[in-house]
Amino acid sequence: MGYKKIKGGIICVCLGLMLVASGCLQNKQDYERLSDQEKRSAEHALAGLETRDGLKTTLFASEDMLVNPTNMDIDGEGRVWVTEGYNYRPSLNPENPTKTDGDRIVILEDTDGDSKADTSKVFYQGNDINAALGIMVLDNRVIVSRSPHVFVFYDDDGDDKADRKEVMFSGIQGEQHDHAVHAFVFGPDGKFYFNFGNEGQVLKDADGNIVTDEFGNPITDEGNPYRQGMVFRSDRDGSNVEVLAHNFRNNYEVAVDSYGTLWQSDNDDDGNKGVRINYVMEYGNYGYTDEKTGAGWRTRRTGMAEDIPTRHWYQNDPGSIPNLLQTGAGSPTGILVYEGDLLPEVFHNEMIHADAGPNVIRSYPVEKDGAGYTAHIEDMLKGNKDQWFRPSDVTVAPDGSIFVADWYDPGVGGHQMGDQQRGRIFRIAPEGSEYKVPEVDLSTTTGAVEALKSPNMNLRARAWLKLHEWGTDAEEQLVKLWESDDTRYRARALWLLSKLPNKGISYVEQALSDNNPDIRITAFRAARQLEVDIIPYVEQLVDDSASEVRREAAIALHHNESQRAAGLWTDLAMQHDGSDRWYLEALGIGAAGQWDRFFVAWSDAVGSEWNTPAGRDIIWRSRAEAALPKLASIIKDPLVNSNEKPKYFRAFHFHDSPEKSEHLIGILQGQGDLQNQQELNLMALKQLDRSALQRSSVVQRELENALTAAKGTQEFLDLVEKFELENQSQELLTLMQSYPDSSLGIRASQLSLEYGGRELIMSVLDEGAEQDKMKVMTVLGNTSTPRSIELLEQYSLNEQNQLAMRRHAITALGSSWGGEQRLVELVKSGIVPEPLHAAAAEGLSDSWRGDVRQLAKTLTGEAQEQQADLPPVTELVSKEGSPEQGKQIFEQSCQICHQVNGQGTQFGPALSEIGSKLPKEGLYDAILNPNGGISFGYEGYTLTLEDGTEVAGIIQSETGSEVVLLMPGGYTSTYSKSEISGREQLERSLMPENLHSGMSQQELVDLVEYLSSLE
Structure with a gap:
């Protein structure tokens, strides 16, 4: 154990756990002896956290300087800009006080070099930014995301105060909702990247007009063609918006690396252990709902996966992009790609991510896998002892250290907020690394290129803008960077060189022949942003040795109507090996909207040799009418494993051709063995309808x-x-x-x-x-x-x-x-x-x-129900309970609506890992105050039918024609929209009020003890 003197106390290093207090908390027992109030204090904020060996976490700022941080950015001077959420959902938390002047954007700065903030100034305060979910600082502009608006604030006189604001986007749904519009980031191409979750629904311009993308599609979630959460790219003024991917649930933030590759996390329907990490393939559908109908993931369907995470994201459907990684239960928030070298090598060039549910900051080191990737988890910081640690964002400082915003609350998710007094900003860096902001000189091309190397996004963005403004005057220094050994520096230089007037394309063409596939990908993406015919460059890469490069070539054919496109797509499709789903989905994206001509070209090329694993893959993924007879042939083929045939039946779901039913009827006439043919017939019949019954014997x-x-x-x-x-x-x-x-x-x-x-x-x-x-x-x-x-x-x-x-x-x-x-x-x-x-x-x-x-x-004639007097929650949490007795109480009182490890009823959220998400305070509050925190997706609705009858439950699935209602007890009822005259969201939870009234105090304590043991 080692000690160091610091301002305000002593650091004690115990088994990799960094503990900071006014005295030395030498072990777990010392921490446990603190009162709950002491544990929650900023003085002991670090004692409840566990930091990875080789790293050190310090407290940069805490309450009094800020409260309830929702998002942050760090500027080139090392100052931390924070959006606060004190006025978080006041209508759903009426007992919480509010600031009448609205929430704040604060700037935190360390002016005396001790690695702690000593000043906090207010950049802006107003009710228009209450609980804003995103902030990006760029020169004198501050872009703030808060549904229904995206604002641009301007500091015209440099006094760190907002002088004016403009609206960049409007009309975004989800006001005061976590699934609304999130933070902007500056891409290496000089464009803005941002996203919204599935409450965003629509993107409108400053005048309230629905924005259309480059293909003329309105940006709405109505299935024409987009659904649910989306990720976007736009020019810096908000024009030329592209929808890069869709059908997410709550893609909280997007991270962009130097090559222009996008990464996101996505939250599952609470309790289903389905939180995922995604590589974002351009124009991809990410499968939160049925691509065709919008039906929810619980909807019965052919080929439905056995495991819930796969089922949750429609991973068995042709057209759903694979998930990179499943991380289990959680409430994911901020994410970044760390392109610095201060942290240990395992984190270099990898995602770093905040997940407020399991109280963790972690990384997902990625390896290439065919045209896609694999990843695993590396923890960085965990709130093992303090479950109030709720990291809401992560950001890279100019020195390469990581800053973490801690919302700090007993709960997470739902619509509730339990603490308005606290909020912290932590810094993670190697041992002995003090917070020193590098000096930069953006007045010269040499200094700007040096700043372009920074791990800090703000500094890189400022350098990019300067170098782009200077144009050819910066070319010499950019070429030096382009010729360096660092691939990511080269990529950053290439993006700028590609935009040089009259010269950019020559640098792109040079880079397309580079030995490094990541540089070839960067060059090709840069070419796609220029006003050039992309087909010659697809021709150059169509036989590239790297499948990830060919992936990009396939994607670039999306809606490309060139006469050569079908032939190029065929060349790419002929290189599919039958085992790379990433590559297959890239082919699907490339053929979208042109499947008939692309598929015919491929069929002509492959001839009679189509019935191979690769050929069956392409037929399964295809939406061409000419694929239908081949689909039927695969299903009838006795050599194709019967376990695989449901997936081919599922493929029929994505075809609208009137010929579909005839091919399905043909399957009914098969001559296979009886049991196998019965199974095939059942699946075929479920794809047909009453009209087929009327015309076919x-x-x-x-x-x-x-x-x-x-x-x-x-x-x-x-x-x-x-x-x-x-x-x-x-x-x-x-x-x-x-x-x-x-x-x-x-x-x-x-x-x-x-x-x-x-x-x-x-x-x-x-x-x-x-x-x-x-x-x-x-x-x-x-x-x-x-x-x-x-x-x-x-x-x-x-x-x-x-x-x-x-x-x-x-x-x-x-x-x-x-x-x-x-x-x-x-x-x-x-x-x-x-x-x-x-x-x-x-x-x-x-x-x-x-x-x-x-x-x-x-x-x-019974006496009216009386609420049992209970001591305050602060006293209840200190009482000891029996998890064994609590399990029995759960089975008697709670299992009718909740599942634990597959046992119970699927009505409310599954609780199999609730103990890792909520501390005892949060569990007591959820039981005693069920209306205070309703998990998103579990809100109750009443539907009024045409005859005046009302029904109520949770909307499990909704398509253009029907609503499926999940009832208490786990039953479902389906209602045609034509018979529904109205709907209304219930203000109260469907969890019974005063659930505990039939319990003794000890039984309540036992129940919470059991729930807290579920991890």
Whole structure:
């Protein structure tokens, strides 16, 4: 153990853990002896963090200088610019105070050289930037991202105060939402890169007009062609916007390296361990929703992956770009590419990323893998002891050190904010590395080129602007950099040289023959930004030895209408080896919109030798009409592994040709072995529709066979729904009675009521055995459609029916939102007779709404529910609980809505790793105040149907024609948009209020103890 004197205390180095305090915290026991308030203080901020060996974390700034940092940038002078989020979602956190003058942008500076900020000045304050999610500083401009606007603030007189502002973009949705517009970064090409998550929805210019991209597409998420979150590139004035990729959930920031390669993280639907890291392939679809329909990832489909992360991102679909890396559960935030050399070599030229969920800063070293990449995880800084550590951003300083913004809060995600008093900025650097900002001289070409080498993005951007302004006057110094040994320096020089008037193309052509494939890629990307015909350069690279270079050539053919494009694409496609998904998707991007002519050219070239792994890949990925017969041939080929055939059936989903159904009908006439042919027929039938049934005797025959083989399964129900069958009421009734409390029985009930089964159901209710009646009532109660509610209401109020059965019907009526709503109306209007009061109370007693539970008690004359007095959370967290007892309580009280390690119901977020995400304070708050923090994607909605019925749940999936609602209990119901007259987001969580009221204090403590053990 070593010690060093520092200002304000002593540094203690213990097993790689950097602990800073007013005294020496020598071990874990010393830290644990601190009170919670002491642990949360800035004085002990470092004691709860663990830093990688060889690095040292120091506290640069903390509360009083700033609070709640949401994003930051570091300028060339080493000053840290921070956007604050004190006024974070005030409408959803009404108990939190707000600053009436709005949130701030503060500038933090170390003026005395002790590696700590000693001044904090306010650059701007206003309610228009409340909880801004992005900031980029560039000369006298500060670009701030805060939906619905992207602002450009100007400091005209150099006094570090905003003098004026302009709107660059407007109309972006997601105000006060984490999935809105995020930070801008300056690319090596002099362009701006930025993104928004899936709440952004639309990009408008300063005048409120929807922006169109270079292909004339409106930039909206309506599927024409873009969906969900997007990443953009634009000129520095916001013009010439390109959509570089789409269909992300919440791509929080984009990082761009010197070659112009883009990297992002993306957050999953909370609790599904599906957080991912992406290499961003231009024009790529990243698969958060179905490319064709926009359906959510839980939607049943052929070829659906078994594991949730793969299923979550539609990775089995042709047209979905592969994920680089899955990182599990998390709440990813800021990301960068570290192109410095101060940190250990493992971090050189790699992504460095903040993930606020697991309280970690980490890197993802990347290796090339064919036309794509592989990566692994290297941790840098972890909040192992302090789960309030919530890193919101990472930035590189001019000296190459890493700065980390810490939002600091007991929770993360959802719509909640638990702490408004704190916020920290940390610095990570090697041992003994004090914060010294290098001196630069941007007044000379030599100094500007030196600044272009900086690891700091702001300094590089300023140098780029100077060198670009000087043009040929800077050429000599840029050529020296271009001729250096450092590949990334060479790339930076090349971008600028490529933009020299009348000379740029000669440097590009020189670089296209370079020995380094990354330089060839850079040159080709630079050429694409010039006003030149790109086809000759594609011809030069079409046989390149590096598949990643050929990848770029394929992408460049996207919407290129040259007569030579199809032939070049064919040359590239002939080099696909059948095992490189990255390369295959690049081919798909290149052929988009021109598949028919590209595919015909390839087919002519490959001739009869198409049925190879590579050929089948291209056919699977193709959207050409001419691919359909080959798809059918692959499916019918007995030599193709039967486990692979679902993926080829899935490929039919992406074709719109009227010939599609004929090829599928042809599959039904196959002569394979019985079991295999039955499986093929089932998949083929699920791709057909009622019109095929009406015109084809083959479809009619094989549908009957498939229905017989699939009885008792979801596949049977798929066929009933697909072909709108009205002759399967008896089998549907059997499923209803066999599975009254599962999705299988509920879906059977929905289909039966829709397709002619009402009379059969009524006959059971009128004449069936008592047990059969009760099962039917139970499943009708769970079904929650206007038809099921009507049946239960009529039966329960009919005095000719047995009282016991009427009571069961009225209890079942209260099982769903729509039924509960109707039952409340009946009770309040006095229609429910006294003999049914107890049954009605039973049906309403489990409502998530406190007022409904109270109404239930009035029916039975019980005392009104009283909230148990609990000590404050600060006292509860210090109490010891039993995780074993807590597990039992969870299984009794929580498992009806949540899963842990696959056990339980998928309604609310899965909680398998909740202990690594929330400290005990956050867990108590989530239980005691469920309305304070609703996870994004789990908000409740009520749908009002045309007949006035209301249904409620979580919107699991939405397409252009239907909405799938996930109900409490994990059931789903599908509603056509034509039958929905309105929708409204619920202000409250669907988690029951006062869930803990039925628990003793110790049981609550035990439950939290169990949840905190889930990591």
